[in-house]
Structures are given as structure tokens and as C-alpha cells.
Amino acid sequence: MKALVLPALERPEGMTTHDYAFARLRQAIMVGAFRPGTSVTIRGLAEALESSPTPVREALRQLTSIGALHFLENRRIVVPRITPARFEELISLRIVLESHAARRAVAHLSDRQIDRIVAIDEAIEAAILAGRKAAALIANQDFHRQIYMANPDQIAMPLIESVWLQLGPILGIAMEHVAELYVVDRHREAIDALRRRDEDAVAEAIGADIREGIGGFDQQAIAKLLSLAG
Amino acid sequence: MKALVLPALERPEGMTTHDYAFARLRQAIMVGAFRPGTSVTIRGLAEALESSPTPVREALRQLTSIGALHFLENRRIVVPRITPARFEELISLRIVLESHAARRAVAHLSDRQIDRIVAIDEAIEAAILAGRKAAALIANQDFHRQIYMANPDQIAMPLIESVWLQLGPILGIAMEHVAELYVVDRHREAIDALRRRDEDAVAEAIGADIREGIGGFDQQAIAKLLSLAG
DNA sequence: TTTGTAAAAATATGATCACAAAATAAGAAT
DNA sequence: ATTCTTATTTTGTGATCATATTTTTACAAA
Known part of the structure; x- marks a missing residue:
């Protein structure tokens, strides 16, 4: 032991x-x-x-x-094992839940709060450049959380975090097997949409961010990761 | 005590x-x-x-x-208190989560399973006619659950049940103050769509079922219920 | 080597207890 | 009566222990 x-x-x-x-x-x-x-x-x-x-x-x-x-x-x-199908379910749930949460947060976000979110985005990029993977991951979650939590009556955050937790173990493996992080994100697009208070554009940007980010690994790469996890 | x-x-x-x-x-x-x-x-x-x-x-x-x-x-x-705003958040979350879960279940539902769902729907109507409120509530949840759980890789069910739990206390009050149940549901419509394997129609029917069912109390009625709950 | 059985160790479970924190009750001062 | 203080009771917390279940190990039989 x-x-x-x-x-x-x-x-x-x-x-x-x-x-x-x-x-x-x-x-x-x-x-x-x-x-x-x-x-x-x-x-x-x-x-x-x-x-x-x-x-x-x-x-x-x-x-x-x-x-x-x-x-x-x-x-x-x-710690639960993850199949490719389960992984896909988790990603699609993230998209549904988070684009919904983002949309409903837009009306509550002040310019000040948006500025803070921009600062978080800069911290993410700094962490990526420095190769600090865990820090980048945490900061990325914080970016999303700060948006969704702007809605004072928000209910979805605990559910979203539940999905994040279920993705955690596979993220750990991904981080081990990816030498350098080249994270594709749509944060700039989301921020611009937030500034315009464009709910549809925000929801779309968040959805695309998830789809093309962690969820964007092609199926082959996922299968490989998951077999390594077995 | x-x-x-x-x-x-x-x-x-x-x-x-x-x-x-x-x-x-x-x-x-x-x-x-x-x-x-x-x-x-x-x-x-x-x-x-x-x-x-x-x-x-x-x-x-x-x-x-x-x-x-x-x-x-x-x-x-x-037991958490519920404000009108929180209530509305919960209902909108139900709609998003459950129409998504229903859509992704359609492809997995066999005719046999659909028959069983029809039987549950009949049990709901029987319970309503008999005035058995709690039984009707349980059966209604079972109706929804049987649909969503048909997807073997489904992840959303625990999250959906979390929302149901958060709505539970307000349902209890509603049941006390509604003499007879006249539940408007879209179950027939959902079943027809299931039979046709029409994913969009299923998602739409489930969404409408939630919107016009429990969520369909007008704001004034909700406010009254919530003040009684205080 | 493989399979089956028994002993041993490891582990989850649930009750109990000592302690700390909080709520309630009782009484004194204003 | 009201407010403040103090004592009592109630309650949550966390460690410990006895028990039951499970896993692992040891060993014998095929």
C-alpha cells in the first residue's frame, strides 16, 4: 500500500x-x-x-x-471509468448547461465584472505560456464560473461543477499526455458578446468554446486516452 | 419538540x-x-x-x-426556501435538461419500452382521477425517468433529479392548496413523437409538458404559494 | 500450473461518547 | 415591559470501537 x-x-x-x-x-x-x-x-x-x-x-x-x-x-x-460514449455525453451536457447558464447571466453582468473576467482570461493565457497546466485549468474554470455566477438566482452552477468533476480524471490523463497546451478557446468572442450584452452570441461562444476546447479532441485521440486509462 | x-x-x-x-x-x-x-x-x-x-x-x-x-x-x-426567481430558474433548468435528455434517448427506445411508458401514463391518469396526489406525482416522475434512462450512457438523470428535489417542497405546498388535480400534460404528444422517433418533436413535447405543467402556474399563484411557505 | 478452500488481514459500517458550539431558558438590571 | 447577562439544554462534530463484510493470503488438491 x-x-x-x-x-x-x-x-x-x-x-x-x-x-x-x-x-x-x-x-x-x-x-x-x-x-x-x-x-x-x-x-x-x-x-x-x-x-x-x-x-x-x-x-x-x-x-x-x-x-x-x-x-x-x-x-x-x-474513481469512475469513462467510455467514449460517456465522454461525449458529458461534453454535450456541458454545452447545454453552460450555454444556458451563460445566457441567463448576461443581463446581470456589470462592466466591472466583465473587466474582472477579462483579467482571468489573461491569467489563463499566462498560465498556458508558462506551462502551468493545473493552474490554467483552474483559471479556465474560474473564467466560466465568474460568468455563470453573475446571475444571483442561478441554480445551475452546482450541476455544472458536477459535470466538471466527472471530466476531471480524463483531464488528468490528457494533461499527462499532452506535452504543451495549445488550448483553443473562444474567450475573446465570449467577452465581446458580453460587452454587447448579446445573449445569443454569448451562449453560442460558450458552446463553441466547450465544443472546440476539451470536447474538441477527435474521437481517435479520445479512444486512445481512454484505453490508456483502462 | x-x-x-x-x-x-x-x-x-x-x-x-x-x-x-x-x-x-x-x-x-x-x-x-x-x-x-x-x-x-x-x-x-x-x-x-x-x-x-x-x-x-x-x-x-x-x-x-x-x-x-x-x-x-x-x-x-x-429545507431551502424558494423565491419566485429561484422557482423560475428551476423550471427553466428542467426544460433545458429534460428536453436534452429526452432528445438523446429517442434513438435508444424500443417499441416495448414505449409501451411501458404508455402504461405509466395511464397509471398517472388513474391516480389523478382517484385523487391520489402523491402517487400521481411519483408516477409522473417515473414517466419522465423511463424516457431519459433509455439512453444507456445517460449522465443527466442525477442532475434532473436534483432539480426535482429542489422543487419538492413547493410541490408539497401546491398539493395542499389545490383541491383537485387538473394536470395539463403533453404526454400523449410526447408518446406520439416517440413512436415516430422524431427527436425534435419529443424534445418540444417534453419542454411544453414542463412549461405548461408544474411550471405553468401563473406568477401570481406562485407568489401566493411562496408567501404561504415563508 | 490451476483451482478450490480455509485462515488472516483489511475494510466499511454504525453505535457511542467526549467535546465544542449554538440555541434556549431563566433571572437580573434598567 | 424590555434588554442584557448567565446558566441550562440542545445540537453538531469527530474520534473510537465492536461487528460484519470483503479482500487477500496461504495452502492443499487436482
């Missing part, structure tokens, strides 16, 4: 052990730290997190509720 | 205490057994379920992950 290492994460003062375990495990999955098919144990993670089974088990149960992990009938806990 | 009663639910042999607690609480929320704003306690539910805090807390944590409950900063656990 090799010792388990999780990506570091700051623990704010006053945060409960459970909340910290959940946040840290969630981030680990989100950035692809676990490979598909990996099995984890409650005790093992409790040790890695320097706590006890109880709060860890609660965190794991939550993660299964949002599709990030699977409890098998055996009571084994595994 | 009045004793808490939960809708009954059969417990399959071999089901863990945690799974049972989750299933029962989930169903209770889904059929509107809890009013918005209600606060629950771990110990109280453990007593009602004749178990201990540990498995109940795990179930509650899962339910918060899918938006069915809220852990406040106070550490109090409450």
Missing part, C-alpha cells in the same frame, strides 16, 4: 475537518489527480488527511452524490 | 442503514413532506429512523450536495 498524496490546499481557520476533507478531495479529483478506475479507501484517505474515518466518509458520500466517485456494491470506492 | 413522521418506505433486505436513511429522506423531500424553511436535526431524524446519528448525518450531507437541503453557517440544517 503506497502512501497517498493529495494536492495541497489551504485550510481556512474554523473550517471543520469534514469540510476540509471534502474540499481537498474535490479539488484533487477536479484537477485530475486520480486516474479513472483508481480505488480509494476511507481509512487510507483518513490517514492522508490526518483525521479519522467519520468526516472522510461523509466527504466521500457527498462526492458520490455528485458523480465524482462511485460506491460499488462491494462497498469499494472507485 | 413534536415527533417527526416520515412517509413510509420499504427497506430491502441487506440495505445499509445509511442507504435506507438516504432513500427515505430523499423520497420525503421529493414528495413535498417537508415545507420550505423547516429545520431538521440529526438526532431527531436518527430517532425517527430508529438509528444513530452517524448514518443519518451521512445521508444529510449527501442531500445537501444535491441541493435538497442546506447546511447553514450556524450548522443548522434547513
Whole structure:
């Protein structure tokens, strides 16, 4: 049993052990730290997190509720495997959910907020140029999140993050096998549409961004990645 | 502290205490057994379920992950309140998610499966005529679920159920204040479209079903319901 | 080598308990 | 009566432990 290492994460003062375990495990999955098919144990993670089974088990149960992990009938806990068909489903769900969320956020975005989103986009490009893959991924998610969250009554964000989590493990593999990031994104187009408050154009740009970005790997490349993940 | 009663639910042999607690609480929320704003306690539910805090807390944590409950900063656990704006967001999300899920299920539905869906639709009408509101609600959900689940690689169902759960408490209130159910549904139209394997028509019918069904209460009626829920 | 069986180890589960935080109740001061 | 303070009760949190299930290992039989 090799010792388990999780990506570091700051623990704010006053945060409960459970909340910290959940946040840290969630981030680990989100950035692809676990490979598909990996099995984890409650005790093992409790040790890695320097706590006890109880709060860890609660965190794991939550993660299964949002599709990030699977409890098998055996009571084994595994990182879900992804088939090409499942991958395609996830991407199409992203497109539907996020173009919808983007459209409904447009009316609530102030110029100030758009400026901040532009700054995030610049951070993404800087991270890509520096080869900081995980940082680029996080910043890219933040770009999308800042748009969708502008809608104060927004409901979709947790669902979208659930899809992101389910894509996490495959992203991890993709990052391993892609030497340099040449991310094609439509962020500029989305920003221009936001500035014009053009809801249709925003929805279209976000949809295209997803389709041509992570979802844009051709089927052959995906199949190869997924076979490596087996 | 009045004793808490939960809708009954059969417990399959071999089901863990945690799974049972989750299933029962989930169903209770889904059929509107809890009013918005209600606060629950771990110990109280453990007593009602004749178990201990540990498995109940795990179930509650899962339910918060899918938006069915809220852990406040106070550490109090409450059934979320719903504003008119939130309600509208939920309905629009249902439309987007479910018409998408329905469209992608069409190609996988066999004639046999469609026959079963027709049978469910008849069960819905029977329940409505008999005034069995909760049964009608459950059957209606089953109608939708059977369609979406026909897609074997389907990912959206858990997200859709999350939205259903968030609508549960308002449905409970609606059921209390509507003497007789006169549910307008587009199920026949959806079934006809399924038989023709017409994806666009199926998506359209499902969208209309949601829009004109639960979502079809006019804004004034919703506002009244929501004020009662406060 | 392969297959089947039994012992051992590892693991998930759920109840319990000590502790901390929060809410409630009770009483005093204004 | 109202407000503030204090004491009591209630409640969430997290560690621990006994138990049951599962997995792994060890070993015998084919």
C-alpha cells in the first residue's frame, strides 16, 4: 500500500475537518489527480488527511452524490471509468448547461465584472505560456464560473461543477499526455458578446468554446486516452 | 419538540442503514413532506429512523450536495426556501435538461419500452382521477425517468433529479392548496413523437409538458404559494 | 500450473461518547 | 415591559470501537 498524496490546499481557520476533507478531495479529483478506475479507501484517505474515518466518509458520500466517485456494491470506492460514449455525453451536457447558464447571466453582468473576467482570461493565457497546466485549468474554470455566477438566482452552477468533476480524471490523463497546451478557446468572442450584452452570441461562444476546447479532441485521440486509462 | 413522521418506505433486505436513511429522506423531500424553511436535526431524524446519528448525518450531507437541503453557517440544517426567481430558474433548468435528455434517448427506445411508458401514463391518469396526489406525482416522475434512462450512457438523470428535489417542497405546498388535480400534460404528444422517433418533436413535447405543467402556474399563484411557505 | 478452500488481514459500517458550539431558558438590571 | 447577562439544554462534530463484510493470503488438491 503506497502512501497517498493529495494536492495541497489551504485550510481556512474554523473550517471543520469534514469540510476540509471534502474540499481537498474535490479539488484533487477536479484537477485530475486520480486516474479513472483508481480505488480509494476511507481509512487510507483518513490517514492522508490526518483525521479519522467519520468526516472522510461523509466527504466521500457527498462526492458520490455528485458523480465524482462511485460506491460499488462491494462497498469499494472507485474513481469512475469513462467510455467514449460517456465522454461525449458529458461534453454535450456541458454545452447545454453552460450555454444556458451563460445566457441567463448576461443581463446581470456589470462592466466591472466583465473587466474582472477579462483579467482571468489573461491569467489563463499566462498560465498556458508558462506551462502551468493545473493552474490554467483552474483559471479556465474560474473564467466560466465568474460568468455563470453573475446571475444571483442561478441554480445551475452546482450541476455544472458536477459535470466538471466527472471530466476531471480524463483531464488528468490528457494533461499527462499532452506535452504543451495549445488550448483553443473562444474567450475573446465570449467577452465581446458580453460587452454587447448579446445573449445569443454569448451562449453560442460558450458552446463553441466547450465544443472546440476539451470536447474538441477527435474521437481517435479520445479512444486512445481512454484505453490508456483502462 | 413534536415527533417527526416520515412517509413510509420499504427497506430491502441487506440495505445499509445509511442507504435506507438516504432513500427515505430523499423520497420525503421529493414528495413535498417537508415545507420550505423547516429545520431538521440529526438526532431527531436518527430517532425517527430508529438509528444513530452517524448514518443519518451521512445521508444529510449527501442531500445537501444535491441541493435538497442546506447546511447553514450556524450548522443548522434547513429545507431551502424558494423565491419566485429561484422557482423560475428551476423550471427553466428542467426544460433545458429534460428536453436534452429526452432528445438523446429517442434513438435508444424500443417499441416495448414505449409501451411501458404508455402504461405509466395511464397509471398517472388513474391516480389523478382517484385523487391520489402523491402517487400521481411519483408516477409522473417515473414517466419522465423511463424516457431519459433509455439512453444507456445517460449522465443527466442525477442532475434532473436534483432539480426535482429542489422543487419538492413547493410541490408539497401546491398539493395542499389545490383541491383537485387538473394536470395539463403533453404526454400523449410526447408518446406520439416517440413512436415516430422524431427527436425534435419529443424534445418540444417534453419542454411544453414542463412549461405548461408544474411550471405553468401563473406568477401570481406562485407568489401566493411562496408567501404561504415563508 | 490451476483451482478450490480455509485462515488472516483489511475494510466499511454504525453505535457511542467526549467535546465544542449554538440555541434556549431563566433571572437580573434598567 | 424590555434588554442584557448567565446558566441550562440542545445540537453538531469527530474520534473510537465492536461487528460484519470483503479482500487477500496461504495452502492443499487436482
